[in-house]
Amino acid sequence: MTFYKDPQEMLNNTQLINTFVELVKMDTQSKEDAPQCPSTKGQLEAQAVVKNKLISLGLTNATIDEKGFLFATLPTNCNSKITIGLLAHIDTSAEASGTNVNPQFHKNYAGKDIVLTNNITISPTDYPELLKCLGDTIITADGTTLLGADDKAGIAEILAALEFFKQHPEIQRPHIRVGITPDEETGSGVANFDVARFGADCAYTLDGSFTGDLCYETFSANKGVITITGLNTHPGYAKDKMISSIRYAYRFLEELPSDQRPEKTNGYQGFFHPYQIEGGVGKTTITMLLRDFTEEGLEEKTRILNEVKEKILKEEPKLQIDVAITKQYRNMKDHIQARPEVLEMAKKAMLATGIEPDIRPIRGGTDGSSLSERGLPTPNIFAGFEAYHGPKEWISTKVMGLAVCHIVNLMQLWAK
Ligand SMILES: [Zn+2]
Incomplete structure (x- = not known):
């Protein structure tokens, strides 16, 4: 088995960044206390775009249900008996505007403050992870909106991994179920997630922050x-x-x-x-x-x-x-510890990618809390975004590339 460790390989050979930019430009802000799910129309429009991408990547059974959940399948290429879910959410936080997001590329980052419109300053003093990104390309919004890397980075990374699988049919993979979910930020969407119809043995939300982030404990x-x-x-x-x-x-x-x-x-x-x-x-x-x-x-x-x-x-x-x-909601720890291989596999895949797992409790909830309680163990793994829910949100393209490597390696390990 070959493990993939070079983020540049993913950046060069997939549509990762193009897809990311296309998605963040779509306004998918969700709304608290809306009577319907999805809470906003923009989410459905973006789901339709992602659905077409999944179909063109060769996924089958791509459907958007009446609540706005997009599910699709990439069948195994090696008679694997297991089905692994990859999840990310389409909506962005209501805490900052998501209208007319204008991504900025800060190439060859040198460790200084990044200053945007409105004097919004992203400083390594506040975000020390920036200093782990020297030489990388950092993507931010322009200071007037959030970026929406939470969680469009997760979606773009899943799509890039699927694209890589398409280019490399020799890489063994299990059945992969992809789920792109609405209204995560309001916490109201997940109740409509049809666990039985999704039909996976376990899943991962690609909704964590910096490299190595791995969470299986929530409030x-x-x-x-x-x-x-x-x-x-x-x-x-x-x-x-x-x-x-x-x-x-x-x-x-x-x-x-x-x-x-x-x-x-x-x-x-x-x-x-x-x-x-x-x-x-x-x-x-x-x-x-x-x-x-x-x-x-x-x-x-x-x-x-x-x-x-x-x-x-x-x-x-x-x-x-x-x-x-x-x-x-409830801490997902007990449900995930009942299926230790779900967490072990993510750790193994990180080590295989050359990443040290960074395991921390989430002082909040994720869709995984509810899904794990309902029988779909779902830890959260890194997508790369930092300073999310506000105008200082940023992400390194290299970390995004690593996230794609990690997904590919994780799927290979499950196929074994
Ligand atoms: Zn998120």
Whole structure:
């Protein structure tokens, strides 16, 4: 078996960068709280473009379902019995504009600040990975939009690997199922992912950042909604009558552990993150994210919320406090550890590509969290983008080439 380690080989022989540029120029920003999936029309238009590319690369069964999921198959060329999924998402974050993305090529990067329009400065002081890219070509947007390498780099890399397989029928591969998914950034798309129809034994999301990035642990996530009901009266005659839910909402937040906030935690620490509060004297609602890496840690957070509730009710028994917890997603670690070969193969493929795996927990969720829970173990592997979701987003073409090498090597290993 020949392992591929030279990113330049992929850059020279595939449409990797052309495809990437074509895709980032399409506005596929997704939208929170949209009633339909995909949330925006731009995503469907881009899916149609990617579908045609998959067909021209020889994939079969290319379909876009009514929810905007694009699936296609590259059959094995060696009687492999296994089906491996390669996933990437078509949408871009709503945190920065994705309209009229104008990719800039910074050739032969020399380690200095990259300055874009609006004085947007991408500095190696903030992004030390830049210093690992000396001599590379760095692609950025022009300072007015995000780049959308998250996750169009992932899509372009999958397509380039498929193109390489087409040029090299002698390279053995398993059945490959490609899935390009909508509405990843809003978190709302994945519920519509038809795991049975996708029909893979395991999958990888090409949605990680720098070279070697390999994630199989995510937060476990609940949402908490605290509804505090007081009593509103005329403020001039409120003595001993008014019970201001606004003041008790403040009390409630003050009682939460001050060291368990997003701005005070990292690594494997969880947090309470109240992100929305609305209401008036009579009724106030606090909405918060509850995050931890373990089920026990999450349960502990629910327990604390109920303790705070009881404590405040003792102070003012006429209040009503309702604590409602809903499940969002779960750490995919257990599901992936139940199938250790899924992770082992990605590590092996990285080493074969000359890359040291960089395994870190994701302090967030990925589509893989939900898919793994539903029986499709799906760790996340590097696509190369940095500073994503904003105008400083950048990617090295060399890292993209390496990502293609890694996909090719990973598929070879699975075919064995
Ligand atoms: Zn992404």
